[in-house]
Amino acid sequence: MAITVTLDRMIHAQAIHHGVGKEIGLQGDCASAGSDPDVNPLDLLAMSTAGCLIIVMAKSAKTRGIDLTGTWADVDCQLKDYVIQSIRVTVHSRYRPSEEDRAFLETESHHCPVYLAVKDGANVRVTFEWGSSAKPASSACAGSAQPNTKPASSACASSATA
Numbered sequence: 667m668a669i670t671v672t673l674d675r676m677i678h679a680q681a682i683h684h685g686v687g688k689e690i691g692l693q694g695d696c697a698s699a700g701s702d703p704d705v706n707p708l709d710l711l712a713m714s715t716a717g718c719l720i721i722v723m724a725k726s727a728k729t730r731g732i733d734l735t736g737t738w739a740d741v742d743c744q745l746k747d748y749v750i751q752s753i754r755v756t757v758h759s760r761y762r763p764s765e766e767d768r769a770f771l772e773t774e775s776h777h778c779p780v781y782l783a784v785k786d787g788a789n790v791r792v793t794f795e796w797g798s799s800a801k802p803a804s805s806a807c808a809g810s811a812q813p814n815t816k817p818a819s820s821a822c823a824s825s826a827t828a
Contacts, residue, residue: 678704708743708750711784716741716755718778719792723757726774727767734761734771738802743788752789762797 668684677694691704705713716739724734737759744751763771772794775781784790 708745711750711780712741712743712753714780715753715778715784715790716757718780719755719775720757722778723771723775726777727771730767730770732761732763732767732771734759736760750784750788752791753784755790755792756795757792758795758798758800758802760798768794768796 669681670684671679671681671692673679679692681690681692682688683690690710692710693704693706720734720737720739724737727734737757739758740756741753743753757775772792775792781790781792
């Protein structure tokens with residue numbers, strides 16, 4: 667995986683994933699109160715954790731003929747003194763698995779490499795809401811799993827003290 671991250675102005679960087687040709691703007695993190703509309707690195711980590719959990723779970727579900735399309739996750743993280751204190755992920759799915767499938771899917775989700783990388787350094791809590799009738803926080807188009815995009819907010823709540 668070849669990725670280049672370049673600081674292109676104060677408290678802003680541009681990341682390029684060369685393998686897929688995608689660019690992502692990165693603003694100053696939560697604690698520095700960046701005003702740019704791009705995501706910040708902490709939000710990206712929170713999104714990556716949630717995304718990885720549900721993608722790994724979906725891949726495992728497919729081996730049992732289970733389609734988890736439409737499953738989504740709400741995620742937030744708590745930051746204190748520039749250290750991630752916790753990441754909370756709530757996975758929602760309209761699918762109602764048997765007890766055996768539920769245990770399998772929840773266990774499989776925890777094989778996510780992002781989760782494995784952060785779980786020992788931060789309190790990472792993952793909960794599941796099977797058979798959920800709720801809808802994702804934002805749906806740009808019906809049936810899509812669009813990320814919750816609120817330009818002026820952040821998934822990471824900070825309480826940075828000097």
